[in-house]
Amino acid sequence: MMRKVGIVNAAITECRGRWVEKTYWGLFQEAVRATLANAKMTGDDVDSVVWGIYNDIFEHQAIPESALTGLVAMTNKPGVRVTNGGATGFYAMRAAIAEVASGMVDVVLCAGGEKATDCFDPVSQSPTPMVINTIAYSWDPFFENPLGATANDSYMQMCLGYNDSHPGDIGDPLVRAKIVEKLCRQGNRNPYAQRRNEKVTVEQVMNSRWIIPPFLRLLEACMYTEGAGAVVFASEDKARELAERTGEPIVWVRGVGAANEAYAVGRGGYYKPLDRIVSDRLAAERAYEMAGVRPADIKIVELHDAFVAQLMITMGEMGFVPIGRTRALIDDGIMADIDELGDSKAPPDGQILVNPSGGLIFGGHFVGGSNMFSLWSARKEMIARQVPLALVHGTGAINACYGGAIVLELDERGM
Amino acid sequence: MKGKEKEMVIPRDFNLPKEVSEVRGQDGKPYLQFNTGMLTLYKQTYGELSRFFMALREARLIGSRCKTCGQVMVPAASWHCPNCNFAEMEEVALPHRGVLAATAPITFFPSASFVGQAPFCRGYVDVATEAKIASFLPCRLRTTTGIPRPGIFVKGLELKLVFEDKRQGTILDIFGVPMVEIPKELRKKEPLLASALNLKAPPVPKIKAEAALKPALASALKAMQGMAAKIKSGTRAEKDLAGRKHVIKVKTGGGEFDIKIERGKLAVNGSSPRTPAADFTMTVENPAVFSKWVAGGSLSDAVMEGELWLPNLEAFPVLYALDRLPRSIRRDQEEK
Numbered sequence: 001m002m003r004k005v006g007i008v009n010a011a012i013t014e015c016r017g018r019w020v021e022k023t024y025w026g027l028f029q030e031a032v033r034a035t036l037a038n039a040k041m042t043g044d045d046v047d048s049v050v051w052g053i054y055n056d057i058f059e060h061q062a063i064p065e066s067a068l069t070g071l072v073a074m075t076n077k078p079g080v081r082v083t084n085g086g087a088t089g090f091y092a093m094r095a096a097i098a099e100v101a102s103g104m105v106d107v108v109l110c111a112g113g114e115k116a117t118d119c120f121d122p123v124s125q126s127p128t129p130m131v132i133n134t135i136a137y138s139w140d141p142f143f144e145n146p147l148g149a150t151a152n153d154s155y156m157q158m159c160l161g162y163n164d165s166h167p168g169d170i171g172d173p174l175v176r177a178k179i180v181e182k183l184c185r186q187g188n189r190n191p192y193a194q195r196r197n198e199k200v201t202v203e204q205v206m207n208s209r210w211i212i213p214p215f216l217r218l219l220e221a222c223m224y225t226e227g228a229g230a231v232v233f234a235s236e237d238k239a240r241e242l243a244e245r246t247g248e249p250i251v252w253v254r255g256v257g258a259a260n261e262a263y264a265v266g267r268g269g270y271y272k273p274l275d276r277i278v279s280d281r282l283a284a285e286r287a288y289e290m291a292g293v294r295p296a297d298i299k300i301v302e303l304h305d306a307f308v309a310q311l312m313i314t315m316g317e318m319g320f321v322p323i324g325r326t327r328a329l330i331d332d333g334i335m336a337d338i339d340e341l342g343d344s345k346a347p348p349d350g351q352i353l354v355n356p357s358g359g360l361i362f363g364g365h366f367v368g369g370s371n372m373f374s375l376w377s378a379r380k381e382m383i384a385r386q387v388p389l390a391l392v393h394g395t396g397a398i399n400a401c402y403g404g405a406i407v408l409e410l411d412e413r414g415m
Numbered sequence: 416m417k418g419k420e421k422e423m424v425i426p427r428d429f430n431l432p433k434e435v436s437e438v439r440g441q442d443g444k445p446y447l448q449f450n451t452g453m454l455t456l457y458k459q460t461y462g463e464l465s466r467f468f469m470a471l472r473e474a475r476l477i478g479s480r481c482k483t484c485g486q487v488m489v490p491a492a493s494w495h496c497p498n499c500n501f502a503e504m505e506e507v508a509l510p511h512r513g514v515l516a517a518t519a520p521i522t523f524f525p526s527a528s529f530v531g532q533a534p535f536c537r538g539y540v541d542v543a544t545e546a547k548i549a550s551f552l553p554c555r556l557r558t559t560t561g562i563p564r565p566g567i568f569v570k571g572l573e574l575k576l577v578f579e580d581k582r583q584g585t586i587l588d589i590f591g592v593p594m595v596e597i598p599k600e601l602r603k604k605e606p607l608l609a610s611a612l613n614l615k616a617p618p619v620p621k622i623k624a625e626a627a628l629k630p631a632l633a634s635a636l637k638a639m640q641g642m643a644a645k646i647k648s649g650t651r652a653e654k655d656l657a658g659r660k661h662v663i664k665v666k667t668g669g670g671e672f673d674i675k676i677e678r679g680k681l682a683v684n685g686s687s688p689r690t691p692a693a694d695f696t697m698t699v700e701n702p703a704v705f706s707k708w709v710a711g712g713s714l715s716d717a718v719m720e721g722e723l724w725l726p727n728l729e730a731f732p733v734l735y736a737l738d739r740l741p742r743s744i745r746r747d748q749e750e751k
């Protein structure tokens with residue numbers, strides 16, 4: 001990286017299935033207000049803004065960020081909106097980090113969010129079919145959308161393809177249910193989590209209704225969330241100066257990696273293979289390389305878990321468990337247990353705390369800002385548990401062809 | 416499509432009345448919401464893809480092949496190879512068969528535009544199997560053996576690519592059917608049209624009678640009849656069945672029975688000569704599926720797992736209505 005980039009602060013709104021109390025204007029304003037308040041900053045301290053908003057149809061406005069500029073005290077500053085499917089939050093943060101790293105600006109506000117469940121389907125008299133209809137526009141209008149491809153198909157196809165090549169791994173429902181149960185207990189501790197009051201047992205997961213067999217029961221899938229999150233990135237000098245105001249430790253961006261696979265699937269050439277999530281692997285490898293770390297150095301991972309089975313594959317692609325034996329997360333006790341760690345202990349050697357926020361399954365998934373949600377949690381947990389290195393991951397677009405990863409490091413003065 | 420009425424891009428009932436209504440927030444306070452839409456209609460050009468879709472209209476499948484690297488794009492998505500500095504690609508006729516590249520997902524919960532069409536299956540077919548580099552054809556997958564279910568469309572399955580009789584120039588003009596389901600004399604026929612296959616009325620699978628399953632059927636019948644007796648006038652359960660009229664024959668390893676739904680009531684009877692002709696038949700080896708249903712389980716889940724056989728997608732929504740019954744009865748009783 002050209003210049004060192006630090007995270008000064010971050011905040012999110014409460015994650016809810018639907019916010020009738022707020023529009024997306026109100027949600028973004030609340031996230032930015034909380035972030036600046038946490039950092040003891042005002043809009044004047046910020047040089048530029050990067051927006052993460054996935055889908056104009058959800059917000060019901062093209063150029064949705066234009067309405068936000070004035071409402072979040074960013075008037076007359078440069079602003080750019082990023083939209084990259086499920087990985088929108090990651091890519092917005094990547095753009096914000098690049099603005100600081102390049103020396104173009106010193107302080108960037110990065111805000112992401114989504115208002116998804118105002119959508120409504122008149123036939124079923126419920127939002128969900130219209131929400132998935134809107135996401136289905138992520139597929140092309142010539143081939144995939146007319147075939148009825150859905151958002152679930154994206155991850156399900158990857159899981160089915162992986163299972164074809166590596167049977168007996170993600171296919172074990174008990175292993176997946178145990179992961180869900182852990183994520184649930186983690187989500188319970190997150191005061192902003194959408195499903196923080198739910199108690200989910202292994203048996204309930206294994207008996208919950210099917211969405212798509214054989215890997216996706218209702219309790220194994222991420223949610224649709226309304227909410228927003230914001231992060232302040234700053235150059236080294238500016239980060240140290242701003243951090244003085246709160247005394248909170250700086251979390252540094254040590255590495256950023258990204259990769260987008262081809263849209264078309266196929267054999268050989270540049271085509272996307274169906275049995276791996278290559279974008280996740282490349283993104284993580286590139287982030288490790290930039291940071292000069294190995295997966296074994298990382299103790300906290302906040303990853304984009306659309307499905308539990310995909311969480312397993314992604315943990316394999318990012319090098320934490322072997323591809324083909326990602327069930328080691330449970331079998332070998334690699335996934336730390338939050339009840340043993342409590343609020344302040346770091347995972348012991350050989351263990352990783354995966355999605356302490358509850359992830360996108362229990363925490364929340366406001367698409368344009370979901371990865372900000374993950375980064376918010378990773379930062380908080382690193383500071384609370386005195387963990388030096390963490391990884392934040394994002395994935396998105398059809399067949400999970402977009403991938404991103406950020407390696408974070410806790411400032412030594414914060415240790 | 417009814418009579419001569421043209422099928423429209425936006426179905427008639429896909430709309431909301433223009434109104435502003437009150438909605439309660441989590442904070443207990445009232446807020447307002449307004450019914451609205453974000454509507455765009457298109458006459459969207461197929462542009463350079465037109466050649467591919469024109470071929471489909473003529474019941475031909477074409478790809479584009481790079482003269483330099485030999486890769487074949489299926490469908491012909493481009494006429495310039497991105498691997499070879501955008502070298503010119505040539506049209507290549509493709510065989511009407513392929514291999515399923517990966518186990519395909521089945522959609523049971525479709526997006527709003529596809530409500531009424533699920534369950535359906537969609538997957539990636541390797542057609543240009545001779546080429547070293549090739550993309551896969553995304554297409555619908557259909558079976559002549561009933562509703563799509565797990566275990567049919569698995570990786571490596573040989574597929575016949577079948578054309579609709581009436582083709583418009585859409586990707587739905589072509590679909591894959593397991594080659595083993597195609598009569599031998601038709602396997603090499605190109606094009607093979609949908610009307611040559613029996614896709615609408617699949618033969619009911621034979622279920623082997625097993626004496627050991629008879630007690631399971633007896634207790635399932637007792638459980639279902641007990642549940643039926645609890646569906647009283649004005650209850651939630653009655654509403655679940657309102658407006659529905661079905662006679663369903665059920666064949667199990669323990670014997671047969673009928674489910675009759677009419678005027679908000681459910682009747683379950685062991686087969687008798689007085690039973691009118693069934694709308695459809697479903698089959699399952701173990702009748703215990705129905706006991707589990709009454710205990711709060713799910714018949715649609717049994718379909719998704721492939722345990723309970725259904726002939727066609729028209730039969731599927733009936734099961735959602737049935738699935739609601741045990742829960743509705745429980746809630747009706749809780750209120751009492």
Ligand SMILES: [Zn+2]
Pocket residue numbers: 481482483484485486496497498499502
């Ligand atoms: Zn070429």
